[in-house]
Amino acid sequence: MESPEDLCFPEEGCDSSIVLEKQVFGSQVSESHVQLACSLHYCAFPLNGNELCILDTTDDPEHQPLHLIGHHHSITAVAFGSKVSPLLICSASSDYVIVWDLDACMKKVLEGLMPQGVVIGTLLGMVLYVRFSPDDQTVAVCAGNRIYMLNAKDEAILAELEGHLAPVTAAEFCTWEKNILISVSEDRSFKVWDYCTGLLIYQSAVITAFPLLSLFIDDENKQIITGCADGQLWIFSLSRGHQYRCVVHINVQKEREKFYNKIGKSEHLDQIQNSSKAYTSNDLRYEETVESSFPVLQIEHCDKSANLEDEVPSFSYANARCLWIGSSTGLFIINMANFELEAILHFRDFSALSIQSAGSCAIMKKAVSGKVCCVLTSMFENRIALLEVNVAALLRSQQNELHLSGKEKRLSVIARCSLLPTSPLCLKKEKNILGNRKDIKSSVKDQPLVFHNKIKSSGYTSAPQMTMFSPKMNTKPKSSVPKGKKSNKRRNEEYPLPKSPPTKFERQVTVADKSTSVCCIQYSGDGELLACGLADKTLLAFKSNLTGTPTVYSGHDGAVNSVGWSLDNHWLVSSSEDRTLRIWSVSSAEPALCLGKELFHKPIRSAQFYYIDTFILLSCGAEFYLLRYYLDTSKDEFKRYKSKSICKSIQKFRMTSTVEISSLSAVNEFYSYIVLAAGSNRALEVFDLNVGCSAAVITDAHSRSVHQICQNKGSAFSSQQCEAYNLFLTTAIGDGIKLWDLRTLRCERRFEGHSSRCHPCGIAVSPCGQFIASGSEDKCAYIYEKHSSTYSHKLTGHTESVINVAFGPSFPQLTTATLDGKLHLFLP
Structure with missing residues (x-):
């Protein structure tokens, strides 16, 4: 030694x-390829073939290695018992399976006697793995294709589990389910047994092309983790109702x-x-070996x-x-x-x-x-x-x-410092441009037509008193926009903290006569309306309970990519593949502002109100724009078709090393300087608009480009801890959902289980921040709990891929949208 x-x-x-x-x-x-063992203060391993060496891991020099002799053949598996006192250890070879009492063995050595163990198994074959039960009364011995359940106190076979087609490499006892044993084998599958009756409860399919070598039971999450010979990890859920489904597959x-x-x-x-590192930065570079x-x-x-x-x-x-x-x-x-x-x-x-x-x-x-x-x-x-x-x-x-x-510098979604005078969000620069725009609506001042100041004009400079003809731009009456008696009740109520998410199907609505994809959906802030952008170039506003006739907003010449509500719920902003942006009056369903194709060279992927309705954010190509706007829906009787609304670009921000911004997100419900952008280069970039520049870049956020960023914004009916607003979600095709923390710029949790291989399926977070909803290509919607990586509910009944989801802000409800143009409403 x-x-x-x-x-x-x-x-x-x-x-x-x-x-x-x-x-x-x-x-x-x-001693290669044998099972070794470690406990709190001891480690055990075979030595010289048939010797069992037990080493005290403390630094006490008086503690010498303990050598136990009892096997004739080479020891191939060693395991400590589950209890601390008495501490048992089991050693196995092809001739014997022996259980040793460590305290008794040490006492024998001090007395000058030869320690002896209890033989509990004889000539069982090549043993690859042994494990004590939680109460140390039973030992599972994996020998060949079988698992022998042995009594830990005497030589008795309690049960013999047969079913694997290749040598069993590991077996573990389930701590929360009585009499349950899980085993893995070189046949590349795992099995769940009732070891008391010897019955096979569950048998998995072939998991991988390589033998399964190791097994671990996660008591906290009720999962099993198994590893194979090529560096793959597979995690399966053992929770009731999950049917042993695969949670995630990890390539180490x-x-x-x-x-x-x-x-x-x-x-x-x-x-x-140098004092705090084990090797230089050059050593940290991954070498291709x-x-x-x-x-x-x-x-x-x-x-x-x-x-x-x-x-x-x-x-x-x-x-x-x-x-x-x-x-x-x-x-x-x-x-x-x-x-x-x-x-x-x-x-x-x-x-x-x-x-x-x-x-x-x-x-x-x-x-x-x-x-x-x-x-x-x-x-x-x-x-x-x-x-x-x-x-x-x-x-x-x-x-x-x-x-x-x-x-x-720690980033925060909530604005924690005063606005800088050089910030693009500062309105002083735009005061003369947009601040006095309201003067246009004032009556025209009388001006003299003759040279004498006391003689007034004949009145041609004043607006006519008669009401002139005005064409109807929308056939729907104003009453079609629901004023809602329920809204008065809901505004006085807080969002209830549900014990379970909305999973009960309530209603289905088809958005159009012909099958058309629902590209985007979003609830209004008061929870009364649901806006839907369709691939057939129209924008619809439904009542939140999906009853009645929707209000139609038409004017785009391409599919509607995004839709957003103003904080006061009076305006809708939409962007389209036709490279235009429109702001609509919710009450009249008429466009108050339209930015045309001459301003944007590519389709507008995202558009939303920002900074409590002060600005508009939109992404086009590799840039996103900060726009200052003024809306005026009043009509001049002589120039009734000329809009009085104006818009000005304040600043453009380019995302680093990307061709196109695939998703853009910012908070409009409260003052925030942070804008999140995702690019086609698979990166996430954080912009601080108070400073007016990029603040951080997260490279390789997903294996593919992120198609949606979803921030935890809460709602006017629900409040969360301040730090919770720094959490946001991202999703990409084939790479699940990731939960990020803006403070650390780290992925804090990953959610797997839904199917998204071809279509970008949308995600949403509930106003209480406890549930996450996701669409899926298997004609289902999935609901995750924030603290669990596997889904808790699967919502069936859809006829096509679910590509968008949205939680109601005022009441626990979930709306899903499908590829064939159907909306489904779910309630608690």
């Missing part, structure tokens, strides 16, 4: 503040590449101090929140559940909320480590004094090494300057 001082030299690239090789053992035979190798690219592109890495395999050898809970609690700000990601992923090349920390890597510990980055390629590994579940122990066996040499990893130091070395320094 070699000492740690002989093996760790910081100048050679091994920083003991991150990882320390405490002990190394040499074995007479290779691709996530590793993304992690290195993210760090390599950061400008903050140059400022990382050819790897024969990337097996997921071990999956274990990562106790990082306690380590970071006193060292970093309490961002939401710091409290997220994380897992250790042990592979042949290193250790990885993966965030189970956003399914992204938090840190990587590559063995090759620490040249003083004895093992550069691992054949087996086991990781401690809980941290002791901020550190966890990991035991490794070499894939090519007869070595076993005990490592001590400082989790906080590892995370700090790779992410401190990226997310935790706190030196960079």
